[in-house]
Amino acid sequence: MQRKIETTQKGRVLHKFVASSVDGQDEHLPDSDSDSEDLDLSIPLQGQMFCADEQIIPFKRKSALKCYNPKKHKWGYKLFALCDVYGTVYNSDVYTGKIVPKPYHRDIGASGNIVLQLSNIISSDQTYLLYFDHWFSLPLLFVELYKRGIGAIGTIRLPRFPGCAFTSNANLKKKGRGTYEEKESAIENVNIRTIKWFDNRGVILATTFSSAEPLRKTERWDKNEKKKVAIQKPYAVDIYNKFMGGVDLLDGQLAYYRIYVRLKKYYMRFFYHFIDK
Structure with missing residues (x-):
């Protein structure tokens, strides 16, 4: 079945949400379209x-x-x-x-x-x-908050999210720092995105209002090059660290x-x- 891509405004931030597949299985999300530059990507009000x-x-x-x-x-x-x-x-x-x-x-x-x-x-x-x-994060918590009109984001523990599997830290380390994966699933008709970003180790977040794109840049010290290098950081990780x-x-x-x-x-x-x- 062909999936529909639509633009949704939530908290003064426009994101592209992709409807979940018919069988409800988690899957990788496609890259953003070229028209993403026209979106209002400002940070929500504090x-x-x-x-x-x-x-x-x-x-x-x-x-x-x-x-x-x-x-x-x-x-x-x-x-x-x-x-x-x-x-x-x-x-x-x-x-x-x-x-x-x-x-x-x-x-x-x-x-x-x-x-x-x-x-x-x-x-x-x-x-x-x-x-x-991650101590508070539960799938049904994201669902209940969404039904009350509250967007939620938080780090998670994978055992609490059955069926959500990511590449191991060892394999992500081979791809380099800044590597990320993003998946989406629907629970009680509420879309929840899960994002894994590898920095020194893997960090996993779940959110009902944000996504990995647009990517941000951050600096990390590279032991081989003996200097700071720029790596990519998902947008959801960036706002989570800020707020x-x-x-x-x-x-x-x-x-x-x-x-x-x-x-x-x-x-x-x-x-x-x-x-x-």
Whole structure:
């Protein structure tokens, strides 16, 4: 069956979306047409961007809510936060050991349920985009956000996306840094694109509003040539790197101005943390 190529506008960015095949199998996407130069490829407004990520409130005393996190502060309370690119918090939720979906939300799994709860405040009558990492990414999360009018993009774990297979990192390394692959599939009539880009290692993203093209350029150090060389970077990877760091920016600001008070009551640690924010 002949496929139809159409141009769609989403978040002030025009992309070419290719309808999925009849059998629903993932397949490689063709290169963009020559008329892609006529498209408006401007970056979406920063006010449209939200990112969901976890936070740690440092706390070392005894508490049933205390969690261990090797990446940030070793011990503390875990929160999930929804921020914009400037680090402004719009919604947050405290992790208490179990994530239960709201009665009006579809149960898509613990990591996806928390994103649906945080994104309740995002209006569906405008185009907003939501960024998150591989811990939150689930196929049904992209579907539910799309149905609410929210574009989503995030790094993924391949075992969570059955049927999505890419070339191994070893084979991509032979082709050189900057090599990428792009596939598209439909889940509940929602088109989800998955992109694998090889830099020092393979990075895989999924998105409902962006694509690999138009390609961007970035510089990397080449050990053989002893200088920086330009390699290609997919557009989806480029905007993900630019707009994903809102919660990390907030953590950096809190580290400078955190209220340090010796506390015994756990709720006072939450109180001072919310004042800091």
